[in-house]
Amino acid sequence: MGNTSTNQPKVLIIEDDAINAFVLQKFIEKKYTAVLAKNGHEALNLVKDASFDVILMDINLGDENLDGVHLLQEIRAITGYANANIFAVTSFAMRGDKESFLAAGFNRYFSKPIEHSVIMKAIDEAVSSET
Numbered sequence: 001m002g003n004t005s006t007n008q009p010k011v012l013i014i015e016d017d018a019i020n021a022f023v024l025q026k027f028i029e030k031k032y033t034a035v036l037a038k039n040g041h042e043a044l045n046l047v048k049d050a051s052f053d054v055i056l057m058d059i060n061l062g063d064e065n066l067d068g069v070h071l072l073q074e075i076r077a078i079t080g081y082a083n084a085n086i087f088a089v090t091s092f093a094m095r096g097d098k099e100s101f102l103a104a105g106f107n108r109y110f111s112k113p114i115e116h117s118v119i120m121k122a123i124d125e126a127v128s129s130e131t
Contacts, residue, residue: 008033009032009053009127010034010035011035012046012054013025013028013036014057015037015058015089016062018038024056024116039061040070042059043055044075044078048078050116054087055075057072057086057087059090060090066089076105087106087108087110088110089119090111097111110122
């Protein structure tokens, strides 16, 4: 059937590591429409053109000028995204990292390696709270 259903929630994955991105995308596509962005600039273009129910964002995107925290601020400034569900998915897992990322404006924080069941539950909760 494919992604013909327009009311299926859309998840944007912003991840510069191709393997991490592929695995996450395959897992999420079992239930939702998953779109992939390899970097912050690609993500900004996608966000401006479409609406996403949840955004999963790596913090280290291989671009020192546009890391996940800066990208979060850019996306929050786009109409319709001020209160979007944006989750940090990162290998930064030192004491205090979670608090600083949540303080920066992320809705949820997940350290890598992520458990797919945990992230799917968070997506399910975010999507169901919108309806």
